[in-house]
Amino acid sequence: MSDTTQYDEIIKDAIAKHFPALLTDLGADAWLYIKAQVWQESRFNPNAKSPCGAQGLMQLMPGEFEIANPFDPAENVNVGVAYLAEQYAHFPEIPDCTERLKFALASYNGGRGYVNAAEHLAKQRINFDWQQWVNTREYLKTCVCNGRTPDWKQMWGYVDVIFQHFSETSVEAV
Numbered sequence: 001m002s003d004t005t006q007y008d009e010i011i012k013d014a015i016a017k018h019f020p021a022l023l024t025d026l027g028a029d030a031w032l033y034i035k036a037q038v039w040q041e042s043r044f045n046p047n048a049k050s051p052c053g054a055q056g057l058m059q060l061m062p063g064e065f066e067i068a069n070p071f072d073p074a075e076n077v078n079v080g081v082a083y084l085a086e087q088y089a090h091f092p093e094i095p096d097c098t099e100r101l102k103f104a105l106a107s108y109n110g111g112r113g114y115v116n117a118a119e120h121l122a123k124q125r126i127n128f129d130w131q132q133w134v135n136t137r138e139y140l141k142t143c144v145c146n147g148r149t150p151d152w153k154q155m156w157g158y159v160d161v162i163f164q165h166f167s168e169t170s171v172e173a174v
Contacts (some may be wrong), residue, residue: 002166004039004044006044007035007038007044007057007073008031008035008076009032010073010074011031011035011038011077011081012031012072013074013078014034014077014078014080014081014082015031015034015081017078017081017082017149018078018081018082018085019034019081019084019085019088021088021089022085022088022101022103022153025097025100026097026098026101029170032166032170033101033162033163033166034077034081034084034170035056035086035165035169036161036162036163036165036166036169037058037080037105037162038057038058038077038080039118039165040158040161040165041054041057041058041059041080042056042057042059042147043056044057046071046072046073046076047071047135055071055076055086056070056071056072056073056076056080057073057076057077057078057080058076058077058080058081058158059080059082060079060083065079065083067079079122083108084104084105084108087103087104087105087107087112088100088101088104090104090107090112091103091104092125093131094107094131095131096131096132099131099132099133101135102163103115103119103133103136105158105159105162106133106137106140106155106158106159106172109155109158109159110140110146110150110151110152110154110155110158112152113144113145113146114140114145114150114152114155115136115140117139117143117144117145118136118137118138118139118140118143119136119139120143121139122135122136122138122139123142125139132135133159137152137155137156137159140152140155140156
């Protein structure tokens with residue numbers, strides 16, 4: 001991961017304000033998951049704009065979030081972290097907090113509806129093992145939400161890359 005540290009305090013402040021459960025559940029260095037997510041979303045470019053119109057450090061879609069200036073790093077990160085915290089809170093049935101974060105990140109990236117549909121299919125077929133992302137994510141391949149199917153490869157990769165970057169960054173921080 002890049003040596004970029006210019007957004008570290010913004011990330012930590014947003015977590016303290018909107019997502020303290022991240023640190024409570026996963027430890028003091030868990031803020032690095034968000035840093036890895038920012039890297040994955042925008043490579044730390046606050047002016048990033050995706051082909052589909054997502055904007056800023058955490059690639060927020062216009063019209064989906066109340067945000068005055070999506071290119072303002074602090075505002076963008078605050079809204080993005082609050083949204084991820086909301087997704088995380090929607091998975092209380094997943095007792096392992098690391099697994100819950102994986103489901104939340106997939107929801108952030110590809111949409112909660114797809115993750116819900118995959119979760120529903122997994123619950124019907126694999127009992128308690130559905131609470132492991134590696135098992136439930138398989139059902140993204142066949143799930144349908146509002147007549148549409150997800151870009152499951154992209155959702156898988158998104159979660160995997162964030163966790164890989166977190167691992168690399170947390171090792172560097174030691």
